Amino acid sequence: xxxxxxxxxxxDGERAATMDATARxxxxxxxxxxxxxxxxxxxxxxxxxxLAGLVxxxxxxxxxxxxGPVRYFLRSSVMADDxxxxxxxxxxxxxxxxxxxxxxxxxxxxxxxxxxxSPHVRDTTALDLVLLVSDGLYFNNALGGDAAAPVPTGxxxxxxxxxxxxxxxx
Amino acid sequence: xxxxxxxxxxxDGERAATMDATARxxxxxxxxxxxxxxxxxxxxxxxxxxLAGLVxxxxxxxxxxxxGPVRYFLRSSVMADDxxxxxxxxxxxxxxxxxxxxxxxxxxxxxxxxxxxSPHVRDTTALDLVLLVSDGLYFNNALGGDAAAPVPTGxxxxxxxxxxxxxxxx
DNA sequence: GTCTATAAAAAGATAGAC
DNA sequence: GTCTATCTTTTTATAGAC
Numbered sequence: 001x002x003x004x005x006x007x008x009x010x011x012d013g014e015r016a017a018t019m020d021a022t023a024r025x026x027x028x029x030x031x032x033x034x035x036x037x038x039x040x041x042x043x044x045x046x047x048x049x050x051l052a053g054l055v056x057x058x059x060x061x062x063x064x065x066x067x068g069p070v071r072y073f074l075r076s077s078v079m080a081d082d083x084x085x086x087x088x089x090x091x092x093x094x095x096x097x098x099x100x101x102x103x104x105x106x107x108x109x110x111x112x113x114x115x116x117x118s119p120h121v122r123d124t125t126a127l128d129l130v131l132l133v134s135d136g137l138y139f140n141n142a143l144g145g146d147a148a149a150p151v152p153t154g155x156x157x158x159x160x161x162x163x164x165x166x167x168x169x170x
Numbered sequence: 171x172x173x174x175x176x177x178x179x180x181x182d183g184e185r186a187a188t189m190d191a192t193a194r195x196x197x198x199x200x201x202x203x204x205x206x207x208x209x210x211x212x213x214x215x216x217x218x219x220x221l222a223g224l225v226x227x228x229x230x231x232x233x234x235x236x237x238g239p240v241r242y243f244l245r246s247s248v249m250a251d252d253x254x255x256x257x258x259x260x261x262x263x264x265x266x267x268x269x270x271x272x273x274x275x276x277x278x279x280x281x282x283x284x285x286x287x288s289p290h291v292r293d294t295t296a297l298d299l300v301l302l303v304s305d306g307l308y309f310n311n312a313l314g315g316d317a318a319a320p321v322p323t324g325x326x327x328x329x330x331x332x333x334x335x336x337x338x339x340x
Numbered sequence: 341g342t343c344t345a346t347a348a349a350a351a352g353a354t355a356g357a358c
Numbered sequence: 359g360t361c362t363a364t365c366t367t368t369t370t371a372t373a374g375a376c
Contacts, residue, residue: 013268014184018369030371032342040370095313096266098183106313110320125329128322129303132310132330136302139309143265143273150280152298159295160302167337188351200353202360210352 001026001033002046009047009090014097019043044094048105051087055109058084062116069120070130070168073113074161077134078151079141089142126168133164171196171203172216179217179260184267189213214264218275221257225279228254232286239290240300240338243283244331247304248321249311259312296338303334 004025008017019040023033037043058076065072079085088109094102113131121127140151152160174195178187189210193203207213228246235242249255258279264272283304284297291297310321322330 013266015268019371020369028341029343031344031373034371035341038371092313093266096183096263098185103313107320114320125322125326125333128326128330129333132306133299133302134306135309136305139305140302143262143276150277152295156295156298160298163295163299163337167333189353190351198359199361201355201362204353205359208353 001028001036002043002050005043006047006050006086006090009093010086014093017093044099044101047087047090047094048101051084051091051105051109054084054087055112059112059116062113068165069117070165071161073117073130074134074137074164075157077137078153078157079138085138085141088138092138092142120170121168122170126170130164130168133160171198171206172213172220175213176217176220176256176260179263180256184263187263214269214271217257217264218261218271221254221261221275221279224254224257225282229282229286232283238335239287240335241331243287244300244304244307244334245327247307248323248327249308255308255311258308262308262312290340291338292340296340300334300338303330 001022005017005022008021008025019030019033022043023030026033033043037046061076062069062073076084079089088106091102091105095106110131113134114127117130118127121130137151171192175187175192178191178195189200189203192213193200196203203213207216231246232239232243246254249259258276261272261275265276280301283301287300288297291300307321
């Protein structure tokens with residue numbers, strides 16, 4: 001059910017992610033959905049909690065990345081349609097829809113990234129650069145929708161990461 | 171009335187920006203609002219049109235900036251609560267809410283920026299860098315809401331711009 | 341646990357008075 | 359132009375059968 005809710009948020013936006021649509025996509029009735037999540041707030045809370053768990057694993061992966069935390073972090077900022085990316089986009093949809101809990105969750109996530117990356121960049125300016133490029137990558141993917149995503153991939157992404165890495169190296 | 175609609179979108183998100191709330195904030199009745207904008211689609215269209223006009227002026231300012239287009243562009247990416255910034259955030263709220271017209275308007279805006287900045291950066295990688303940092307700045311401001319915005323300002327912003335400018339100089 | 345039926349509220353839109 | 363009143367649809371939530 002969380003999968004269905006998340007998928008609708010990512011594909012069609014917050015407006016379309018109703019209890020009704022979620023139940024239908026999950027293959028249950030509205031009553032069935034409401035048995036597991038007693039309210040829409042609870043459903044959103046479930047998604048936010050899922051994000052928090054995925055962020056735990058991500059931070060772990062960042063700090064122990066063989067190619068270095070910055071490269072790994074930027075590379076994973078391009079939406080690969082993996083569980084974390086989907087959760088981030090879905091929760092940011094909720095945040096832009098007006099959910100304070102979602103905004104708080106995203107800020108917490110960002111703070112954990114700051115803590116993980118700080119030791120591996122030159123200074124706070126370099127840290128800002130890395131985080132903002134990552135945010136930009138997510139933002140563009142999140143806006144995507146119908147139009148083609150202008151986000152760099154493949155060799156262009158590698159070149160961009162090289163550039164950022166060079167500019168931010170300690 | 172567009173001002174009211176925009177303000178609610180920016181402050182409280184797409185969910186809160188109803189015809190009812192917009193009418194109340196604008197100091198008119200729902201009927202009064204519907205006289206000027208016959209539907210919610212029309213209201214959103216009005217906002218998108220406003221954005222297009224502001225983008226025209228912005229592109230003009232970018233290409234003729236005394237300090238150089240890149241510096242001007244990045245500096246203006248930090249939400250200064252000016253008309254263009256408000257319009258961008260409001261329309262991106264609509265886009266994330268599921269409006270295809272809003273998504274299209276944002277992509278057009280981005281394309282105009284690409285055209286304006288291309289001659290002033292080294293290559294496409296540098297262009298990606300500049301655009302993504304700008305997107306990151308907007309994204310963070312747009313998420314803001316209750317929590318404190320972690321976006322660099324003042325001296326930190328100047329340092330960041332210097333770094334990006336150095337990395338992207340032709 | 342899952343369903344149907346239904347209540348209660350909110351949102352978009354129309355009609356017609358002034 | 360702006361208002362009130364009303365209609366329709368959608369959305370969230372409850373109640374109770376199975």
